[in-house]
Amino acid sequence: MKKLSEFKLGNLKKINTESISKYMCLISVTLVVLIFFVINPKFLSLYSIQNMLLEMAPLLLLAGGITFVLFTGGIDLSAGAVASCTCVLTGLYIDNIGGWIVPLMIVLGVVIGLINGFLITAFKLPSFIVTLCATSIWKCIALISSGGGSKIIPLDKRYLVNWASAPLLGIPVMLWMTLAIIGLLYFIQRNTTVSKSILAVGANARAARMAGTNTVKAQITAMTICSVCSALAGVLYAFKMKSSVPNIGDPLGLMAIAAVALGGTSLAGGKGSVLNTIAGVATIIAVTSGMNIINVHALWKDIVIGVILIIAVFINSDKTGKDVIIK
Amino acid sequence: MKTLLKTEKLGKIYGTNVVLHDIDVEINQGEIIGLIGENGAGKSTLMKIIAGVEKSSMGRMTLRGETYSASTILEANRNGIGMVFQEQSLVSNLSVSQNIFLGREKKFRKYGIVNWGKMNVVAKEALENAGVSNVEPNKKVETLPFALREMVEIAKVLNIVDENSKRGSIILLDEATTVLSEEEIQILFGQMRRMAKLGNAVVFISHRLDEIMEICDKIYVFKDGGQTAVIKKEDANLDLLYSKMVGDNNSSEYYVTSRQTVAEEEILLSVKDVSRFGEFNNVSFDVKKGEVLSICGVEGSGKESLCSVLCGDLGHTSGTIDVSGKKVNLSSPYAALKKGILVVPKDRRDEGIVGLLSIKENIVISSLDRLSVGGIYISVKKCNQISENWINKLKIKCTGIEERINKLSGGNAQKVVFARAIESEVPIVILNHPTRGVDVGAKVEIYSLIRDITEKGCAVIVLGDTLDESIGLASRIIVMKDGLVTGGFDCQADKKPTQIDVIKMMM
Numbered sequence: 001m002k003k004l005s006e007f008k009l010g011n012l013k014k015i016n017t018e019s020i021s022k023y024m025c026l027i028s029v030t031l032v033v034l035i036f037f038v039i040n041p042k043f044l045s046l047y048s049i050q051n052m053l054l055e056m057a058p059l060l061l062l063a064g065g066i067t068f069v070l071f072t073g074g075i076d077l078s079a080g081a082v083a084s085c086t087c088v089l090t091g092l093y094i095d096n097i098g099g100w101i102v103p104l105m106i107v108l109g110v111v112i113g114l115i116n117g118f119l120i121t122a123f124k125l126p127s128f129i130v131t132l133c134a135t136s137i138w139k140c141i142a143l144i145s146s147g148g149g150s151k152i153i154p155l156d157k158r159y160l161v162n163w164a165s166a167p168l169l170g171i172p173v174m175l176w177m178t179l180a181i182i183g184l185l186y187f188i189q190r191n192t193t194v195s196k197s198i199l200a201v202g203a204n205a206r207a208a209r210m211a212g213t214n215t216v217k218a219q220i221t222a223m224t225i226c227s228v229c230s231a232l233a234g235v236l237y238a239f240k241m242k243s244s245v246p247n248i249g250d251p252l253g254l255m256a257i258a259a260v261a262l263g264g265t266s267l268a269g270g271k272g273s274v275l276n277t278i279a280g281v282a283t284i285i286a287v288t289s290g291m292n293i294i295n296v297h298a299l300w301k302d303i304v305i306g307v308i309l310i311i312a313v314f315i316n317s318d319k320t321g322k323d324v325i326i327k
Numbered sequence: 328m329k330t331l332l333k334t335e336k337l338g339k340i341y342g343t344n345v346v347l348h349d350i351d352v353e354i355n356q357g358e359i360i361g362l363i364g365e366n367g368a369g370k371s372t373l374m375k376i377i378a379g380v381e382k383s384s385m386g387r388m389t390l391r392g393e394t395y396s397a398s399t400i401l402e403a404n405r406n407g408i409g410m411v412f413q414e415q416s417l418v419s420n421l422s423v424s425q426n427i428f429l430g431r432e433k434k435f436r437k438y439g440i441v442n443w444g445k446m447n448v449v450a451k452e453a454l455e456n457a458g459v460s461n462v463e464p465n466k467k468v469e470t471l472p473f474a475l476r477e478m479v480e481i482a483k484v485l486n487i488v489d490e491n492s493k494r495g496s497i498i499l500l501d502e503a504t505t506v507l508s509e510e511e512i513q514i515l516f517g518q519m520r521r522m523a524k525l526g527n528a529v530v531f532i533s534h535r536l537d538e539i540m541e542i543c544d545k546i547y548v549f550k551d552g553g554q555t556a557v558i559k560k561e562d563a564n565l566d567l568l569y570s571k572m573v574g575d576n577n578s579s580e581y582y583v584t585s586r587q588t589v590a591e592e593e594i595l596l597s598v599k600d601v602s603r604f605g606e607f608n609n610v611s612f613d614v615k616k617g618e619v620l621s622i623c624g625v626e627g628s629g630k631e632s633l634c635s636v637l638c639g640d641l642g643h644t645s646g647t648i649d650v651s652g653k654k655v656n657l658s659s660p661y662a663a664l665k666k667g668i669l670v671v672p673k674d675r676r677d678e679g680i681v682g683l684l685s686i687k688e689n690i691v692i693s694s695l696d697r698l699s700v701g702g703i704y705i706s707v708k709k710c711n712q713i714s715e716n717w718i719n720k721l722k723i724k725c726t727g728i729e730e731r732i733n734k735l736s737g738g739n740a741q742k743v744v745f746a747r748a749i750e751s752e753v754p755i756v757i758l759n760h761p762t763r764g765v766d767v768g769a770k771v772e773i774y775s776l777i778r779d780i781t782e783k784g785c786a787v788i789v790l791g792d793t794l795d796e797s798i799g800l801a802s803r804i805i806v807m808k809d810g811l812v813t814g815g816f817d818c819q820a821d822k823k824p825t826q827i828d829v830i831k832m833m834m
Contacts, residue, residue, distance in 0.1 A: 190707060191704055191705055191706070191707065192699075192703055192704060192705060193695035193696065193698075193699045193702060193703060193704075193705050194703075196688060196691070196692060196695055196705065197692075197695065199684060199688070200681045200684060200688070200692055202683075203681045203682060203683035203684050204677070204680070204681045204682050204683070206677055206678050207672075207677065207678050207679060207680060207681045207682070208681055208692070209640070209659070209660050209661075210638070210640065210660050210670060210672045210678045210679070211660070211669075211681070211692045211693045211747065212660045212661050212663065212664030212665075212669055212692075212693045212751070213661060213692055213693075213695070214661045215661070216661075266683075269683075270681075270683035270684065271683050
């Protein structure tokens with residue numbers, strides 16, 4: 001009898017942790033929204049929701065891109081710095097170049113991603129180190145080109161950026177755009193050969209190689225997707241803030257990674273989904289905006305994000321030790 | 328002569344695989360004992376159980392009359408049992424003396440500070456004790472040639488065991504001679520004899536039967552995890568050892584020999600004078616359409632690295648490889664796949680399956696370009712269909728195509744890897760230990776699959792898990808020894824060479 005009861009307990013436990021990590025993104029976002037709503041009902045006022053949706057757009061882009069890098073088992077720490085850089089460049093040059101700045105920034109994102117991917121695959125450097133160095137480079141370029149401070153987009157050129165924050169059917173245009181891009185990312189994840197390779201590399205790089213997948217292409221593609229998304233996120237920040245802010249991206253990298261982890265994507269690679277990242281981002285935004293609404297000082301935000309990331313990674317991590325991840 | 332260690336019905340099970348069973352070994356004081364057998368026959372496993380690296384799953388051991396089992400190497404050391412491992416276990420960036428006393432620095436320590444000078448002096452004594460006089464104890468291990476490292480390792484184990492037991496120790500040497508020169512081997516043998524004379528016992532594994540016959544007083548022969556014979560020194564001769572190593576089972580039905588195909592004229596793969604520095608030299612052979620070529624050889628014969636070169640995992644230093652008459656550059660497994668070569672790797676867990684992914688993703692992963700539209704778009708429906716087909720065709724036991732592959736048993740997971748290889752439609756398939764860790768039922772199914780693909784006109788290269796399998800599957804055999812091809816056999820379905828013929832060329 002004792003044996004039987006032990007067995008049942010074991011089974012129950014297993015189901016519990018598995019379903020938690022599966023639905024964690026939905027559970028956490030509901031929980032967070034509920035808590036803040038109870039503390040301050042204004043949290044779900046129309047204005048507050050509009051604001052949160054606007055906040056969500058660029059972070060969602062950033063996190064969507066990072067999701068692909070995490071699929072490979074790598075990491076892109078430079079996403080925030082790239083966003084800072086494109087935010088500054090967009091703010092500075094939009095009055096000269098106009099709307100063409102957007103495709104230019106996409107090209108810049110492609111170039112950055114290719115450089116990162118090339119360094120990682122050609123010289124077998126860890127993505128951690130490459131993107132850490134890239135962070136300092138792009139951050140510095142952002143600071144140099146901005147002269148170290150924010151610069152507002154002149155009033156007579158505002159028409160170039162205002163449309164992005166305007167609501168369309170109650171949702172800001174820039175969030176529509178972002179959702180369209182997430183849709184595209186989901187298509188890439190589901191229906192392209194390269195995403196199959198990307199996941200395989202993350203799940204077991206050695207086996208993926210032996211099976212004849214193009215591991216180099218997989219890693220470079222993932223880095224490029226991420227950098228393009230980061231670059232676009234920077235553009236959106238410039239549109240949203242209506243100015244160039246050289247340090248806008250500093251806290252974003254960590255926030256985006258926390259959001260992806262909350263969405264159930266494994267930081268060790270090989271599993272997860274771009275769609276889950278949406279819920280992860282919603283959670284993070286709800287937390288930061290909620291703290292604002294209940295009057296917690298903004299400086300505390302990073303502590304909370306750090307703690308959330310650790311908890312999210314813990315829930316997703318493999319605690320049984322049974323399926324050891326081999327890289 | 329006192330008995331030191333005795334095993335009764337000792338055995339070891341991994342999962343559902345019995346790798347060792349019914350072992351009755353007696354180790355007496357003053358004896359040098361030899362263990363021989365093919366790769367995977369269970370010799371190393373037995374040594375590891377005695378040395379405390381692995382736990383036995385069946386039977387018992389008695390040491391000096393008392394029940395014995397060790398769960399760590401240290402525990403075995405305390406009981407006077409020490410092992411020199413096949414793969415070297417020295418820390419290369421530490422000095423010789425630091426390695427010899429690694430974990431035992433206590434006696435040289437005072438107030439937390441280690442007296443290195445004193446350690447070097449004692450280490451020098453330990454080295455001389457083992458007959459090694461040309462090594463400075465303060466030199467770093469990485470600066471020593473391999474043979475000397477091996478001697479240092481032996482000196483270390485001798486010292487540990489001597490320190491712990493004056494009552495007769497047991498030293499286990501797992502293929503200790505493979506990297507040594509003839510002269511060094513003789514020094515080692517001298518040491519072994521000296522140790523035996525002092526009342527210790529030495530257990531010695533080697534693939535070189537001449538060495539075994541020269542030094543050992545008693546030889547235990549292993550096959551498929553069982554013990555097939557105990558032969559005294561005076562009774563030993565090569566033919567007897569060979570025949571006991573291979574047994575006498577006839578298994579043509581098992582290997583579906585009736586469906587063995589006759590090779591066609593068309594040459595699919597042609598290897599010309601290919602070498603990889605330090606691993607194998609000037610290997611040449613052709614593989615024809617519909618042919619199964621077995622590459623036989625003991626570990627270290629170079630067949631494993633030859634296999635890695637052919638599947639694009641390692642580069643070669645000279646020679647050319649042609650696929651269907653065209654010279655190819657196999658710079659990566661991806662490049663090899665493009666040219667039509669895919670491997671079923673040996674280490675299923677680390678190299679074969681992509682553990683976190685589903686059965687479906689594991690099946691299509693080598694066929695992505697072929698199944699896609701323009702190399703980019705791939706239809707989920709198509710992938711599902713293909714995977715469903717394979718699961719039904721190979722009777723893969725699972726809950727569905729989305730099940731994670733690492734939840735499957737060894738045999739079922741291996742079937743998925745085979746499905747992947749066949750789905751890729753490559754003309755040349757390399758099977759590196761295709762049935763390792765696979766149960767008997769799945770083995771037979773895998774053998775029929777191999778017949779299926781040769782009937783379709785594929786060329787297959789096999790590195791068999793056992794010699795029996797290598798011969799059973801092959802339509803031609805080449806044998807490698809010490810990095811060279813030493814011979815070959817034609818293996819028509821009704822005219823196969825015996826295992827003894829082949830093993831004579833291997834050893």
